[in-house]
Amino acid sequence: MSDRNQSQESPEKKAAGIYAASLVQDGDRVGLGTGSTVAYTIRELGRRVREENLSIVGVVTSFQSEAIAIEAGVPLTTLAQTPRLTIAIDGADQFDQNLIAIKGGGAAHTREKIVSMSADRFVIVSDPKKRSDVLSVPVPVEVMPFGKELAVRQLKELGANPVLRAAAKKDGPVITDNGNFVLDCDFGSIPNPKELAAKISQIPGVVEHGIFMNADEVVIGKTDGSIEILKK
Numbered sequence: 001m002s003d004r005n006q007s008q009e010s011p012e013k014k015a016a017g018i019y020a021a022s023l024v025q026d027g028d029r030v031g032l033g034t035g036s037t038v039a040y041t042i043r044e045l046g047r048r049v050r051e052e053n054l055s056i057v058g059v060v061t062s063f064q065s066e067a068i069a070i071e072a073g074v075p076l077t078t079l080a081q082t083p084r085l086t087i088a089i090d091g092a093d094q095f096d097q098n099l100i101a102i103k104g105g106g107a108a109h110t111r112e113k114i115v116s117m118s119a120d121r122f123v124i125v126s127d128p129k130k131r132s133d134v135l136s137v138p139v140p141v142e143v144m145p146f147g148k149e150l151a152v153r154q155l156k157e158l159g160a161n162p163v164l165r166a167a168a169k170k171d172g173p174v175i176t177d178n179g180n181f182v183l184d185c186d187f188g189s190i191p192n193p194k195e196l197a198a199k200i201s202q203i204p205g206v207v208e209h210g211i212f213m214n215a216d217e218v219v220i221g222k223t224d225g226s227i228e229i230l231k232k
């Protein structure tokens, strides 16, 4: 799971995040993901709004990215007002060579999926450690509290050992921005993520899983500040 608080500077994340902000053009409607990597993008967009008079509107995916965007001075809108976005930028917890990603380390994957799928172009920003030949990190699954037991049983039948995500500074579970629980589901290696995604989606009470198949490109930042871009 990624480092959720960006108290330590990461040159790789910074390189990817800042480069991705340069892909945003005047007039764009921008989906703003959640996490420590895209936080660099949001702050850089704020700088461009201030210093280059860049005219954009952003749609956030969490209370966290909302707070960062407001502090950075990125004008915000909602999907209700702006349902079609030009570009969405977001981090990931792991991705493979087909640009399939696992997201949701910050429990924001449901809104992230809605926002990224509302965009014409979806760019993932990452550091090199998240690249993997085969996806293998636990898949976050957001479930309605009412359906948790059934979801746990059916996720076990799919081969996972679901763990209810615990809050860090509160007793009990993490409650998502949508009022739900998150089950972290370790499936080991995932040779066929598309098939697994379809099976998880069929479980009643599952709001959304963290397998993303809609990335158009992944920007990987390097320690020396350079970047590598993988495209579909």
Ligand SMILES: O=C[C@H](O)[C@H](O)[C@H](O)COP(=O)(O)O
Binding pocket: 002, 003, 004, 033, 034, 035, 036, 037, 038, 090, 091, 092, 093, 102, 103, 104, 105, 106, 107, 108, 109, 112
């Ligand atoms: O729910 C959180 C998101 O999917 C994040 O985009 C993902 O966990 C990556 O976060 P970070 O950039 O902090 O590694």
